[in-house]
Amino acid sequence: MRPVIKLFGLMALLLVGRFALAQPLTIDITKGIEGSGIPITIASFGGGAPEDIAGIVAADLQRTGKIAPQPAGSQADYSVTGQAQPGGSRGYLVRFQLAGAQGAPLLNLSFDVPPNQLRPVAHRISDLIYEKLTGEKGLAGTRIAYIASGGGSWYLVVADADGQNPRVILRSSQPIMSPAWSPDGGKLAYVSFEGRRPQIIVQDVYSGARRVVSAAPGINGAPSWAPNGQRLAFTLSKDGNPEIYALDLATQSPIRLTNGSAIDTEPVWLPDGSIVFTSDRGGSPQLYRIGPGGGAAQRLTFEGDYNARPTVSPDGRHIAMVHRRGGRFYIAVLDLQTRQFRVLTSGGLDESPSFAPNGKMIIYSNGQRLTAVSLDGRVKQDFALRGNGRDPVWAPYGR
């Protein structure tokens, strides 16, 4: 059951400047572990609530790849029992218990909720169990945003992390792309082609209010929020070719951070304020890093002839990206501490990676649908969406 690890060999690199320190190792993890995880039984919740809470919890835990719900009647180290019945001050009283090997109680909680909060409560229970058993923060209560299209319309959709409860917060007759969550989870920046030209728009998720942030001639693309939520980096080509800009949202004055004849695009911020972006200044698209105010760029990627669309883990240690080799596109990850470069997916048309807020999973599009892979490549996860989905972004834990 161990992952298949292929060493692609050590590659001594001719590096520039102060990056001449690493001999990156390429490891391909092409197979995950299936059917493994901590065994748990989850009894059906009695009480007649309109949602199958036990079913939602089982699906949430199954999806983590680290906890394995067992069929009813089987033996397991851990067991969950619960009830959801009319009562309490808001409509439903939901109780659940998590017990260990000899029936020792580990969790015993109750929630007083209105009927429309039964699904969120089920996700909350999943996260409480997951955190108790693994020590990691769970993702069941988080959300994703993605773009769907069909029949001449484009949709910006916000859904729960299990793909359920989709909400179309923007519908357009022109393309929408590159959604990006603000660090507090309250806003989405995106590119909209309404009026048949690209603009960067910031939309308040809860009020629906929109604000045009950039509508310069040429490309207005790839918005990315600074960690403090007060600045946006993006791409403009108003001066002839695509360059990286940073905009202070309060003062509205964009500052240009790159300058050259190459394509510079897809900026993302690291926690220290520096910016990683895609550039073809070396002849093929690769990732580079500049300081908060621009300046000399350091090349970060050297594997293959195409590394683009960086995304940064919440702790700033890992950069996931789109990686091409042999004509196929993969999701790969670079560890900025060890310089290790790993390919995580089996490849094809993989694109648009985005880290989950716990840094453990990466959601992406494989060209047909949304899927996710764990940072170690072991866990794969599919999203049960209606229809197509692309450009996925995992929401932060939020307020």
Added chain:
Amino acid sequence: MQNIIRNLIAAAALALMAGCASTGDTTGEEQTADQQDATAEQGITAQPGQDAYSYPYGQAPSQYDTFDTTGGATASGGQAVQAVASSGGAVSADRIIYFGFDSSEIPSESQAVISANARALTGNARIVTQLEGHTDERGSREYNIALGERRANAVRQAMIATGVSPQQIRIVSYGEERPAAAGQSEQSYALNRRVEIVY
């Protein structure tokens, strides 16, 4: 052909639905106009005949059309190239320049297309054209926006070289967002790597 007709019917039906919706469905629109914060601009959401409607999360519809434009039909039906219903309408072949993989070099066989359109532009200085750059679906979406713009710029330069005024040319890149052909075949990809000359 059947596919094209089916797509056109689907597009027409959706346009009808959208038409109905925009009268009864102004909740989101008015909400956004009423609840804007001090920094929000009103222009975009208030345009008549607007393209986009936003909704507050709590009132956002859960239904959306999922007519698959990503090649699902091709996956089950072999290599047939399927036309995509494009809201922009079909551009005739004498206004399209096709490109090689990863290339923004104008093929020699497309010079005639550029010359003919350049003549039309130099013949009437009041005509303005929009050059729309496109790529196939492979690779990063935003990087493809940049590649599509590079293709449109190559056509722009070629037109300017034959005497067209830069003021008569506008550029927009859609990257891989508006494919001309669905499906994941080399044939579809070749049809999608293009610049459309739109008047």
